[in-house]
Amino acid sequence: MPTIVTSRPAGSPEKSRRACLDTGVFDWRSDVEEVNEFIDKWCFAAERSARSDSTEAGKQASAAAKDLKSRIARSRPVQRIAVNPLLATILCVVHRFLGRTIPEHRVTLYEKCTDALLYEWDRAKFQKTRR
Numbered sequence: 001m002p003t004i005v006t007s008r009p010a011g012s013p014e015k016s017r018r019a020c021l022d023t024g025v026f027d028w029r030s031d032v033e034e035v036n037e038f039i040d041k042w043c044f045a046a047e048r049s050a051r052s053d054s055t056e057a058g059k060q061a062s063a064a065a066k067d068l069k070s071r072i073a074r075s076r077p078v079q080r081i082a083v084n085p086l087l088a089t090i091l092c093v094v095h096r097f098l099g100r101t102i103p104e105h106r107v108t109l110y111e112k113c114t115d116a117l118l119y120e121w122d123r124a125k126f127q128k129t130r131r
Contacts, residue, residue: 014022022064024113027051032069032073032079033074035082035083035088036065036069038085038088039065039068039071039072039088039092040061040065041062041067042058042089042092043061043062043065043068043090043092043096044057044061044065046064046092046096047059047060047061047064048061049131064100067095067100068091068092068100068102069127070096071101072091072102074104075102075104076107077104077105077106077109078091078102078104080107081109090113090116091113092111093117094112094113094116095124097116098112104124123129
């Protein structure tokens with residue numbers, strides 16, 4: 001099984017940096033297969049973590065993934081963002097926490113990404129620990 005280890009160059013000792021292959025963040029292929037596969041798996045994992053019934057989780061995940069993929073397909077700027085694995089993850093988080101919506105304008109999308117990561121995601125995590 002391939003393993004990917006990441007670090008900022010300044011975050012590793014000089015010896016380790018020389019021993020590691022220096023690469024950058026990759027994008028998925030220009031076709032949508034990998035992006036769609038990722039969205040399907042991400043939505044299923046998110047629903048499965050929130051529901052004990054795997055059948056219901058599968059149904060909800062399928063509906064969420066279908067909705068997100070159709071929203072991405074409608075906007076060329078969002079399509080360009082989605083080919084980056086980190087940004088695709090953020091799109092999934094935003095879609096989930098904004099009630100299945102994705103802003104089509106980049107500035108608004110980045111604002112919602114920041115809101116989701118800074119506020120909504122943490123709030124959801126803290127609710128689980130209070131129970």
